[in-house]
Amino acid sequence: MTDAIDPQTAAPGTPPNLASLEAGPKGTASLRSRRLPLAEPAVQIETLDRLDLAAAGGPSDFDRAVAESGCGLLRAGPVEILQINVGKLCNMTCRHCHVDAGPDRGAETMDRATAEACLRALDRLGAGTVDLTGGAPELNPNFRFLVDESIARGAHVIDRCNLTVLLLPRHRELPGWLAERGVEVVCSLPHHRQRNTDAQRGDGAFVKSIEALRRLNAAGYGAGDPERVLTLVTNPAGAVLAGDQCTMENDWKRSLERSHGVRFDRLIALNNLPISRFLDWLATSGNLQAYMELLVASFNPATVSGLMCRSTMSVAWDGTIYDCDFNQMLELPSAGPNGAMNVRDLDVGMLEGRRIVTGRHCFGCTAGAGSSCGGSLESGGR
Amino acid sequence: MTDYYKSDHLARFGDIAEGGGELARRFFDYYAHVFADGALSKREKALIALAVAHAVQCPYCIDAYTTECLSQGSDLEEMTEAVHVATAIRGGASLVHGLQMLDHVAGKSM
Numbered sequence: 464m465t466d467a468i469d470p471q472t473a474a475p476g477t478p479p480n481l482a483s484l485e486a487g488p489k490g491t492a493s494l495r496s497r498r499l500p501l502a503e504p505a506v507q508i509e510t511l512d513r514l515d516l517a518a519a520g521g522p523s524d525f526d527r528a529v530a531e532s533g534c535g536l537l538r539a540g541p542v543e544i545l546q547i548n549v550g551k552l553c554n555m556t557c558r559h560c561h562v563d564a565g566p567d568r569g570a571e572t573m574d575r576a577t578a579e580a581c582l583r584a585l586d587r588l589g590a591g592t593v594d595l596t597g598g599a600p601e602l603n604p605n606f607r608f609l610v611d612e613s614i615a616r617g618a619h620v621i622d623r624c625n626l627t628v629l630l631l632p633r634h635r636e637l638p639g640w641l642a643e644r645g646v647e648v649v650c651s652l653p654h655h656r657q658r659n660t661d662a663q664r665g666d667g668a669f670v671k672s673i674e675a676l677r678r679l680n681a682a683g684y685g686a687g688d689p690e691r692v693l694t695l696v697t698n699p700a701g702a703v704l705a706g707d708q709c710t711m712e713n714d715w716k717r718s719l720e721r722s723h724g725v726r727f728d729r730l731i732a733l734n735n736l737p738i739s740r741f742l743d744w745l746a747t748s749g750n751l752q753a754y755m756e757l758l759v760a761s762f763n764p765a766t767v768s769g770l771m772c773r774s775t776m777s778v779a780w781d782g783t784i785y786d787c788d789f790n791q792m793l794e795l796p797s798a799g800p801n802g803a804m805n806v807r808d809l810d811v812g813m814l815e816g817r818r819i820v821t822g823r824h825c826f827g828c829t830a831g832a833g834s835s836c837g838g839s840l841e842s843g844g845r
Numbered sequence: 846m847t848d849y850y851k852s853d854h855l856a857r858f859g860d861i862a863e864g865g866g867e868l869a870r871r872f873f874d875y876y877a878h879v880f881a882d883g884a885l886s887k888r889e890k891a892l893i894a895l896a897v898a899h900a901v902q903c904p905y906c907i908d909a910y911t912t913e914c915l916s917q918g919s920d921l922e923e924m925t926e927a928v929h930v931a932t933a934i935r936g937g938a939s940l941v942h943g944l945q946m947l948d949h950v951a952g953k954s955m
Contacts, residue, residue: 659920699915706917710886714918732918 481566481602487554487627488665493565494743501743502563504794511737511823514752519759525825532764537819539786539797543774545618546594547581548788549573549603550780554628557651557664559698559741561792564598572598573780578605580807581778582612587811588776596623596788601634610646620646623696626675627668638682645690648679649731652695655718659700676725685726693727698735702750704761704831708732734758736789736827758826766829772819782806786819789827795820855905888917895924896931 480486494502501507516523522531529537551568553560573581585593593613600606600622613620622641629637641648652672653663660669676693679685685693695715699705712730719725735741737755745751776797777785782805785791796803798820799813862869880890891913898906914924 654918654920656920656922658922697918701915703912703916707882707887710882710888711918714886714888 481552481554481569484667486566486631487625488661488668488671489556489565490558490663490665490668491556491740493556493567494563494740496565496567499743501739501746504792507738507742508793508795508822508824510742510746510751511755514755514823516755516759516823519756521759521762523759523823525821525823528759528762528826528829529767529821532762532767534764534767537767537770537773537821539815539817539819540773541815542588542590542776544592544594544771544776545581545585545588545590546596546775546777546788547573547578547600547609548596548777548779548791549578549598549600549606549609551598552602553598553625554602554631555599555625555664555668557625557668557740558744559653559663559700559735561736561739561741561789562598563739563792568598571780572603573605573782575605575608577778577780577782577806578609580782580809581609582616584776584778584806584809584811585613585616585618587809588814590776591619592621593618594621594623594775599625599628601628601637607640610641610644614644614646620644622646622648624648624650624675626650626652626672629675629678630671638678638684642682642684642691647692647694648684649694649696650676650679650727651698652676653697653700655715656722663698663700673723673725676719676723676727680726685728687728692729694729694731695727696731696733698733702745702748702754702757704757705732705734707832732832734827734830736824738789738824739792755823755826758830761830762826763829763831766832770819770828772828776814778806784809784814789824790820790822793822793824795822850904852908855909858905886917888914888919891917892919892923892927896927899928900931900935 501510514523522528526537529535548562550572551562551564552566552572553562553564553568554566556565593609595606595609597603601624603609610620610622628634638648650672651664652660654660657669660672661667664672676685679693683691685691697705697708697711697715708730711732715730716727719727737745737751737758742751745754772786772790775787777788777791779785779791783791784797784799784804784806785795786797790796797814798817799810804810804813859869859873880887880894885893891910894906895910895914898910911924914927
């Protein structure tokens with residue numbers, strides 16, 4: 464495994480230290496490395512819970528908002544997507560990151576035994592999609608193993624890619640490798656122009672992202688081939704809701720093709736959830752109160768039936784099972800009959816019908832057109 | 846009045862119905878239709894609205910359509926160009942009247 468290089472112990476002459484700007488743009492540093500109180504999930508939850516959101520007009524308790532919209536209790540259906548967060552290690556430190564990922568998070572990385580447990584879970588669940596995320600999932604030494612074994616089991620595999628990781632010398636061949644296997648590459652790009660991209664992801668992020676997109680295009684991605692789907696994900700670079708993704712997709716396609724000769728297949732627009740580094744930014748920029756009121760006031764009942772938590776099992780680097788990647792970062796595990804569950808001793812029967820664990824952060828997924836790992840929930844068939 | 850232009854007036858815009866509900870209903874209904882996706886996208890309409898907001902110097906509209914432009918995926922450079930379009934038209938509208946002056950001068954002068 465050429466990926467098994469610990470950035471902390473890499474000898475001179477090995478690929479660049481992930482903490483360097485050469486290895487990836489740095490919009491900020493992790494909350495953890497800055498020893499900020501908001502690095503703690505409990506402090507994040509408390510920060511949201513103590514806001515008075517009466518001015519928003521609707522219920523500020525998420526379960527009540529769902530119940531009053533006539534949707535009843537939020538319960539899980541069959542698992543269609545096995546989302547595996549292989550760890551928090553990343554070559555970037557974007558300002559909105561809900562994972563608080565970065566080069567300093569190398570200790571929180573999924574090991575081989577847990578990866579194998581995920582595959583056993585896949586066998587039992589029969590989920591159609593395996594969604595690999597992080598951090599930068601490609602930095603995990605078990606990444607290629609998970610991709611190959613998931614494909615061998617007939618799953619559609621998604622790589623949630625930060626783009627710049629593809630420029631690391633050790634990943635030169637990765638676009639071609641992913642293309643050969645039909646892996647869908649879902650890439651973060653806040654904007655189709657430089658300013659907002661660099662503002663969120665760090666100076667130089669846009670130029671590097673475009674170069675990575677060119678390499679994916681060269682490997683056959685973004686040309687409409689269903690075996691080589693290139694999806695872009697945009698989060699607003701600020702305290703506004705994500706716009707209409709269908710409208711934006713056309714703008715983006717025109718702009719990226721005309722200015723950079725880059726093509727992609729589809730655009731997903733996601734709201735930023737008020738947790739981790741985005742929460743820190745909201746609080747320090749004076750936007751927290753107004754943003755939370757906006758999320759609550761924009762509650763859209765039409766988004767509830769498509770919420771990803773109802774069809775996803777989210778596994779953390781240590782094997783703990785969550786209802787979604789956001790709950791994972793808030794350390795709110797799925798509610799099994801005996802409390803938290805681990806993928807290593809998974810009882811599939813305990814998953815379906817369980818009550819989804821919620822909090823005020825969930826308003827991020829139901830605001831406006833709605834957000835989810837799959838994008839806008841209201842545009843139908845997307 | 847002790848002061849003009851209160852920022853909470855924007856959020857209270859709907860209160861205008863107090864003196865005439867039917868006209869307000871028709872206006873807001875029309876307004877919503879104007880800004881729906883059509884031959885022009887919501888993003889393009891928001892940029893036009895931002896430019897017009899500067900031309901008519903409406904602080905409420907500037908706040909509202911700055912947010913809307915960001916939400917619809919425009920960035921500061923695009924929005925600044927839109928404001929310059931408004932500025933150019935306003936400036937040009939003054940300057941083109943200079944032709945009236947020019948003709949008048951020509952008629953009065955030897």
